[in-house]
Amino acid sequence: MELADRVQALTPSTTLAITSKAKALKEEGHDVIGLGAGEPDFNTPEDILNVAKKAMDEGKTTYTPAGGIPALKQAIIKKLQDDQGLSYTEEEIIVTTGAKHALYNLFQVLLNRGDEVVIPVPYWVSYPEQVKLAEGQPVYVKASEENDFKITPEQLENSITDYTKAVILNSPSNPTGTLYTQEELKALGEVALKHDLIIVSDEIYEKLIYGSDEHVSIAQLSDELKENTVVINGVSKSHAMTGWRIGYAAGNRQIIQAMSNLSSHSTSNPTTISQFAAIGAYSMDQHKLNEMKDAFEERLNKLHEWMSEIPGISCVKPKGAFYLFPNISEVVANSPFDSTDEWVKQLLEEEKVAVVPGSGFGSPENIRLSYATSLENLEEAAKRIARFVKKHSLN
Structure with a gap:
């Protein structure tokens, strides 16, 4: 069956592909740290949940x-x-x-x-x-x-x-x-x-x-x-x-x-x-949301510091959202991998750290790391990435 041209031309989401692979490895029992998430790791505030419950009870369906x-x-x-x-x-x-x-x-x-x-x-x-x-x-x-x-x-x-x-x-x-x-x-x-x-x-x-x-x-x-x-x-x-x-x-x-x-x-x-x-x-x-924002800011500061310490990685410090977008072109050039995509794939295989290659965002020299996870996970992920970089360095 031949599908419409409009859908055949679509590029699959690299974010979803990485998330799917990381999930499969987790289900196999591997200790995977996922830094691909595009969503906060906080539950919806209780005040909002209560409004939704009240609406359901009142038959607003x-x-x-x-x-x-x-x-x-x-x-x-x-x-x-x-x-x-x-x-x-x-x-x-x-x-x-x-x-x-x-x-x-x-x-x-x-x-x-x-x-x-x-x-x-x-x-x-x-x-x-x-x-x-x-x-x-x-x-x-x-x-x-x-x-x-x-x-x-x-x-x-x-x-x-x-x-x-x-x-x-x-x-x-x-x-x-x-x-x-x-x-x-x-x-x-x-x-x-x-x-x-x-x-x-x-x-x-x-x-x-x-x-x-x-x-x-x-x-x-x-x-x-x-x-x-x-x-x-x-x-x-x-x-x-x-x-x-x-x-x-x-x-x-x-x-x-x-x-x-x-x-x-x-x-x-x-x-x-x-x-x-x-x-x-x-x-x-709205001040009740500050706990989430403060947590993200602390994670940003720490993760940016840890990633910037890895030789060959440069990282512009963001001012918003919950992503870091390091440039790893020097690291990839000094490795046996032909592209950032290959580097990311092997990082997940060896160190069980899931990041998103920048190719999906039009920047193949970068990777995206979401810090919508705990500080403990971020610190461990940075250590694993540093170990991976050192292991595959050609110099």
Whole structure:
């Protein structure tokens, strides 16, 4: 049976492949340390669980509008107003089955065949695949490590053609944890406005920023930028609710209505109980989330220190999310392995440490390590990686 061209062109997720292999080894009884996870290792807070239980007890288990219940839209509107000073109406908000679904719907309603979307590299694995599924064309712009994995206005300008429809900005970023400043976003925004581009602002990690830095949404910098920006966010990372699958998009009313229409003929509404749980997430005392954030910051500081001590590995220190993205090109060049992918595969086989090769993010010289696990696991993983590097060093 021949499948549709659109799915045959998809690149399998390297993250899921590594996670699957690590899980299989664990089930065989091996002591595997998994650093591939893209989700917090904390349970959903009890306040949220109680709201969900109450909703079930009250029989709130039926269909809702495809774009989400009004009460949740109001909670999102309040969150955007309180956190970013952004003002939206219910017609400018869609609730989706996770932020990934919001991105998928957005590209489906924005892109025609051949439309180009500028994607900074390194990128989250699903950006180019979703663009291709909408028959669009990814245009990759390599962000340098020297610039903390951030693209410049000049790079954006040089990537734009008559076919460019949108640009994706992910701050803080997966996989690098990089964070754009207000000045950097303003400069990129000026280029986008000059060419009338839609700015896809993926802000899913906005609550996980460390030190004195703060999250800035490009949509809050001017009315013009707000009109041209679709903000993508959700509760998965911020409230340890990955499995609840609630995300949202906020932006131009025409775009949001088209996304809602698409949902009505595909997924219908996001899970009803999850929507009420998300209301609980945005209604709870947000300071209760600091325990998770503080734990991530401590892990980041320690893991960055341990990895930076390994000869041949260089590592830009992230400012957000929960990933480290070390450059191991020198280590691989000084080993018997032909590529980072081979190095990663053998690391899992020999030392039972699962990391994600950077090739899946457009950066084959790097690896992604998630520090969404205990300090003890991270310390042991760093020791095993150091041992592996030393064992296979050709010098």
